[in-house]
Each structure stands twice: as C-alpha cells, then as structure tokens.
Amino acid sequence: MKILAASDLHSDKKAAEKLAKKAKKNKVDLVVLCGDILEMGSDGNGLIGPFKKEGIEVLMVHGNHDTPMDMDFLSEKYGKGVYNIHSYYKLFGDVAVLGAGGTSFGFIGSPDDDLFKSLKVNFKKSKGKKTVLLTHEPPLDTKLDNIGWTNAGSADIRKIIETYKPDLVVCGHIHETFGLTDYLGKTKIVNAGKSGVIIDI
Template identity: 35%
Template sequence: MKLLAAGDLHDDHEGVRKLAEEAEKEGVDLVVINGDISNFGDLAKGMIKPFLDRNKKVAFVAGNHDVPGITEVLKEKYDILDIQNKSIIYDGVGIFGCGGANILHMNFTSDDDMFTYLSNGFRYVKAAKKKIMVTHIHPKGSMIEKFSFPGSEAVTRAIYELRPDIHICGHIHEMEGFEERMGNTRVICVGSRGKIIEV
C-alpha cells in the first residue's frame, strides 16, 4: 500500500491542492491527515474535497488547532475514515490513531487517555501484518522534540509496547520530513509538505 501522509496544514488551501495533485500523480491508495488541518475555529472548509475530487480516500485525526468535533463534521460531510481514537483495517493494513495533544489547548488529550485510546485501537488491528499508528503529537525522547516542545510519554510508550511498523506524527513544524527509528518503529514527522510512505 502507498500512502500520502500530511498534517499541520492550517487552512493552506494551495498546499492541499498540491498534495491532492501529488496523491493522484503518485497513485496513492490512501491519504492520511494527522491533524491541524484548520486554524482555531474553522471547520476545514475546502480542505478535504481536493482529495475526494481525485478519488482519494482520506483518514483523519484532529490536532491541537482543530476544533472539538471536527472529525465528526468531516465524516458526515466527506465520508472520511475516522481514526480519531479509533482504528481501521484498510487494504489489509491496520491503522490506529489518537488525535489532540498533551498540551493545554483545544483538543487536549492527557497522556493517560492517549495511551488508552492507542492501546484499544491496537487491539482491533493487532492481527494485521502491518500496523501504522497515527498521532498529531510526537513522541517524548525522540530527536523530533530536541528542537522544540516536549512530546508525549504515551506515544513513546505505545511505540515500545505496541510496536507499530510505522508511526506518523507532526505538530513540530521545524522537523517536517524528519525520520528516525525508535525500537522497531519507523517514526515520521510528516508536516505540511507531506510524505509518500510505502507500507
């Protein structure tokens, strides 16, 4: 399976148009958006449709800049795949996610809740040969946090205990496109330019 993963778009309609074109050109099977598609109070108008216009299915978790309830609105309006504290199996790949961030902001999610959501989601997909964990916030103790805010202990714990093949995160704009390995997991901070990922 081939994915295009992106996040931290903050209402950048031109950026979304370019990503949708790339998704079509690359023939991706799924687009994964890991939060901050909007910017405080906006319901991401016009941010999903460019992908749908190119027949690309979108999976989504919210970020700390997205209003509470945005996932439900996008699901109802655009039939997105809701991986906000949930999981799916898509083309044989298990995908589980948790939105928000462990900082006091919109869509605050405590580390305890985050680990619970990720663990519950993992249980549903653990039989899948390949597993992808999607969060907005990055893991604590990662190289990603060295240049910015501390990450989430829950995400780090999930990486080491649940051992997904790939972890898609964002939040730290300065580390966009950065990859590292934590245990057996490939950790990718995707950012607004997006990243093509082969699973």
C-alpha cells in the same frame, strides 16, 4: 500499500490542493492527515474536497488547533471515504491504521484514559496486521521533537509506541522537524509536515 501523509495544514487550501495533486501523481492508496488540519475557527472549506475529487480515501486525527468535533464535522460533510480515526482503527487488507490525536499540552485535546483503553483494544484487534499509528505529537526524545533547546514531544506517545510497537507512526506538530524520520526500536516514525511525504508500508 502507498500512503500520502501530511499534517499542520492550518486551513491552507493551496497546500491541500498541492497535496491532492501529489497524491494523484504518486498513485497513493490512502491519504492520512495528522492534526491541525484546521486553524481555530475555520470551517474547513476546501481542505478535504481536493482529495475527494481525486477519489482518494482520507483518514485524519485532530491536533491542538482543531478538535475531534471538527474531524467529525469534516467526516460528515464529505461522507464515505473521509474518516475521523481518533480512538478508532480501520483495516486496509493486511494494514491496520489506528488513531490517537490531540496533544499532551496546548489548546485543546489531551490523551486520556479512554484513549489508552481504546488503543489497547484496537491494537489487540489488529494483531497479525501491519500497524500504522496516526498521532499529532511526535514521541519524546527523538529527532522529531528536538526544537534546539529542548525536546517537546509526548511521553504518552512514546509509551504507546514502546508498548505496542507499531510498524509505522506518522505525526506532525513540531514544525522545525517536518520531513524528518527516526526510529524507536523497529518502529519507523515520520513527521509528515505540510508538504507531505509518500510512504510505502
């Protein structure tokens, strides 16, 4: 399965159009968007349409500049094939994609007990499948959260990875490390960034 992963578009329509062209050129099966798709107050026009036009399914979670309600709005606006996966999961053959959006700090969403409970259930339902976790924040103390003078990732996301050991985690949030890859144990972690990355799973 081939995916195009991206994050932190911050309502940049030209970036969305470039990503849709990249997805088509690389014949991806799925697009995943890892938060901050919108900028606060944006209506989201022109951000999902380019992917719909190419007939590519989109899964997304919110970040700290957008909300779960924004993701629900986009999902309802564009209909079938566009899904807010925060605290849910979706199966694609032998691959399960799970969502855990928001941030541990910042403007809007923070992980909470309900999210941890839903992840426990969703990972259990995904047993025997390859698992891909979509987050906004990278885990704490990795190459992906190092911003020079400190590590700014999420201890909660790290705990989730160490507990459930997904095959792949795709995140964003830390602009300084866009495009970088690291590992926690056998879990591959990718900071997708605005330009997007192609990943085979």
